[in-house]
Amino acid sequence: MASPAVVVLGGGLSGVAAAYTLARAGLTDITVVERGPSLGGLAGSFERDGHFYPLGYHHILHRDQTLLFFLDLIGALPAVRWRRVRMLFHLGGRAYDLGSLRGFLSFPMSLRDKAGFVRLMLKAFTKRDWTDWQDRSAADLVDTYAGAGARAALFERLTRLKFELPCDEVSGAWLGARLHFREGSAPLGYIPGANWTKVLCDGVARLLAEQGVKVRLNAAVSRLVTGGGRVHSAELSTGERLGGDLFISSIPTEVYLRLLAGDRTPEIERIxxxxxxxxxxxxxxxxxxxxxxxxxxxxxxxxxxxxxxxxxxxxxxxxxxxxxxxxxxxxxxxxxxxxxxxxxxxxxxxxxxxxxxxxxxxxxxxxxxxxxxxxxVFGRRFRNPPLRSASWENLYFAGNYRTFPSIVSTGTALGSGLETGGAVLARLGTRTELPAKVAAFRLATMPRA
Ligand SMILES: Cc1cc2nc3c(=O)[nH]c(=O)nc-3n(C[C@H](O)[C@H](O)[C@H](O)COP(=O)(O)OP(=O)(O)OC[C@H]3O[C@@H](n4cnc5c(N)ncnc54)[C@H](O)[C@@H]3O)c2cc1C
Missing domain, CATH: 3.90.660.20 (Protoporphyrinogen oxidase, mitochondrial; domain 2)
Structure with missing residues (x-):
């Protein structure tokens, strides 16, 4: 049987990983359509005087398993160096380092609340899966383990910095998962002499080229042509139509919903x-x-x-x-x-x-x-959309809007692409070994800077 034609909308890391999963399993007709001038989306870079910089801070998290797997796959992992950094909280004209005993003790919070804060952190460090906190708020989570005083002193500030929302309106599952990743206290990774996201994006672009995936850059999808419960083609802003048997949307859901007459997948409409x-x-x-x-x-x-x-x-x-x-x-x-x-x-x-x-x-x-x-916005009622659209039977979703309650990272985007690629392959009666390889992957060493 001829390989089905698969069109991947969006060339961010989730779209790239979905395309790679399919190509590696033997599919031969895959096209990634990306609006920007290069692959990578939010993990993209800009250049000044011959040096590359991320659009905004990007660090490698030692618990971001899929990212580490891909860095290894492209041969970049040996170059990664790990540095313990300081995270400060600037409050009332003073900077506090909660990672140091002195900074922690001087932070304006009662001793009782500090003990509660430590309790919450210990809980978060050891608990990997936070899905049981779905539907409960960050306020509930912090009050349960740390107390309302710690919430007022610290966490109300943090959820406002992240979403401009009070703890009561933010998901407890999201906060728990975020704390589990220990961004503030574990060593963070980078690649000396480079912007690591550029190394990653170049590396995954190379993987796609090696697998024969077609990549259309500077090509914005302006409409999806549908009929009979299926998507038939992606129309580009130039008017060109790319026909396909299967479609994977890895573009933000709010953009996706503007491209077609309607998608009644409830979780997608709510994001x-x-x-x-x-x-x-x-x-x-x-x-x-x-x-x-x-x-x-x-x-x-x-x-x-x-x-x-x-x-x-x-x-x-x-x-x-x-x-x-x-x-x-x-x-x-x-x-x-x-x-x-x-x-x-x-x-x-x-x-x-x-x-x-x-x-x-x-x-x-x-x-x-x-x-x-x-x-x-990971509000209290956030739910991941299903892998496949409820309206269009040949359209699948990938992206960081599907990885709740985990953090939103390069690795979780890659992981979402793998998962969606796996679902498409399952429909075709094929399998991918990639998720098992990611699960088995272990970071052997963390060389210090
Ligand atoms: C400032 C900042 C800091 C971050 N810090 C970190 C960090 O420290 N560590 C970490 O691991 N991660 C970090 N991240 C998160 C990480 O970069 C993203 O979560 C991840 O890259 C998202 O990938 P994605 O594929 O889900 O989405 P996107 O990257 O948004 O991909 C969607 C793609 O679709 C394309 N697109 C949109 N509309 C169309 C259209 N109509 N037609 C064709 N293409 C279209 C877009 O151009 C984009 O390339 C950070 C992100 C930012 C912005």
Whole structure:
């Protein structure tokens, strides 16, 4: 039987992983359609003076199993170095390092609440699967293990920084899974002399080329042509139509819903996306690089976080440069700040910088990224959509809107692509060995920077 024609909408990491899974299992007619100029989506890069930078901070998490597997597959894992970084909480004009005894003890929270905080962290470190906390709120989770005082002092601030929402409206399952990944306390990975997301995206693009997958770049899907309960073709903005037997949508669900007459998959219709602003800039000024990640927890600043990219990876740009990343998470792209001019944003972020570091930032280049559809808002009632559309029997879904309650990462996007690829293969009566290989994968060493 001839290989079915599969069209993958979107060339982010989930779409790429889905295409790779199918090709590796022997399918020969696979096309990835990507709107941007390269594969990678949110894990994409930009270039300045011959150096590549991520659109916003990206670090490798040691528990991100599928990411580690893919880094190994493309031959990049031996180059990864691990560094224990400091995460600070900037509150009331002071910076607290909760990872140090002194910082923890001086943080404005009662001793009883601090004991509760430790209890919550211990619970999160050991509990891998948080699905039993579906339908319960982050407020419920924090109050159960840490107490309302710890919630008021810390977690209410963190959910506002992430979603502009109180703990009561954010999923407890999401928060538990997020804490499990230990972003603030475990060593983080990077690749010296490179931007690791560029290495990853180039590597997976190479995997697709080796497997004979067709990749259409700068090709935006503007409509899906449907009939008889099936999708027949993807129409590009140029008017060209790509016919297919099977379709995988890895584009944000809000975009997908605009492409066709209607999809009645309830979980898909309910998803709303947060937006993100990320400004990366470089300066020759010496910046105190003892911290990598500074949460602006007073909630009175424009940025929610400042990341010193060169503190994790000192060789990310030119020698001697410091690379600073300001990030603001917004409840949605309709928030006024999302539409502020670059000048206004930069002015406000420089104010934030002065409030934290005590001197004026003088960048010699600046890159502004506005991401209108960054991550689903993981509210209390969030549910993963099914693998296949309830309306169109040959359309499958992949992407980080399917990986709840796990964190939203490069690895979970890749993992979602593998899962969807596996479902398509099962329909065709074939199997993939990739999920078993990922599950069996072990990180042998974590060489320090
Ligand atoms: C600032 C920032 C920091 C992050 N930090 C980390 C980190 O530290 N560690 C980590 O592991 N992960 C991190 N992530 C998360 C990670 O990058 C993403 O979760 C992951 O890349 C998402 O992949 P995806 O395939 O699900 O979605 P996307 O990357 O959004 O892929 C969707 C693709 O669809 C394309 N598309 C959209 N519409 C159309 C259309 N009409 N036609 C054709 N194509 C279309 C898009 O261009 C895009 O390429 C971060 C992300 C950001 C933005």
């Amino acid at each position: 709303r996306y947060s937006a993100l602003i990320s400004v990366v800039c470089a300066t020759r000024q010496p910046v105190d690089d003892r911290a990598y990640w500074i949460n602006l927890a007073s909630l009175d600043r424009t940025a929610g976080g400042i990341f010193l990219l060169s503190s994790l990876n000192p060789s990310i740009g030119r020698p001697g440069d410091s690379c600073v990343n300001f990030v603001t998470h917004l409840r949605g792209r309709d928030r006024p700040l999302f539409h502020a001019s670059d000048e206004e944003l930069l002015g406000r972020y420089r104010d934030d910088f002065r409030a934290v570091f005590g001197f004026d930032l003088e960048p010699f280049w600046t890159h502004v990224a506005r991401v209108p559809l960054y991550s689903p």
